[in-house]
Amino acid sequence: MVVTRFAPSPNGHLHLGHAFSAIVAHDLAQARGGQFLLRVEDIDGVRSRPELATEFRADLAWLGLEWEEVAPQSARLDSYEAAAGQLRGTGLLYRCVCTRAEIAAAATETGPDGPIYPGTCRGRRVDLDEPAAWRLDMAEATALAGPLEWLDELAGPQRATPGVFGDVVLMRKDAPASYHLAATLDDAADGVTLVSRGIDLFAASHVHRLLQALLGLPVPTWRHHPLLVEADGRKLAKRRGSPGLAELRLAGGDGCTLAQTLREGRFPAGLRLSDGLQPRP
């Protein structure tokens, strides 16, 4: 059975781009007789606002969507720690105490997430009392995993190239786990078979495929859809006048009609879908 999910973070209101993404995932599951899940990605304790998760449910119901909600990330911290422990046991993780500014100053290359970590702490002894992130030794990890492939329903077969990220953080200094580790584990735990999400996360799937191999997790199929963007190609943002779903809902708008117009590609004035797919590696 096909299982898709929508996994918003409760640190801001949902906007039309989120609505589009949720509708795509919902409709894929519905068309294939599958299941559509809602997962609240509230791992970012400081920035997470629980009342927004309540708002998200009201927004999705207003759009006419039906879903099954699975456990939020805040209830899954043990699974992140267990997976990190498994990887530490294989010697693939190391502690990193560098600040963002230090990394930016030392980096010579840029990857999909910004400056590539130059490996400053690899092989360095870090005091256990010092707050540290855990990074994946990418060269060791890719050598251990061997060549990997994954399938995007829109872009076709992909050869995994997680090395473009460098030594990614799996356990953050300021939060229990990084997006890469948490999302990969959650999708496996939730039985997600089709990861439907925005094209901006295409490159992240290289890392997720590697983590699946290292942790012995099932491998889903992916489907990275174009994003709903401003006419000039920029992402939607409230500060540029893109309304929140809650705002539209509370103003008395008709959510089911809105959902139907998004499905049919009749976007509000000034909005369009982002151009094409990323080239194959």
Ligand SMILES: [Zn+2]
């Ligand atoms: Zn470091």
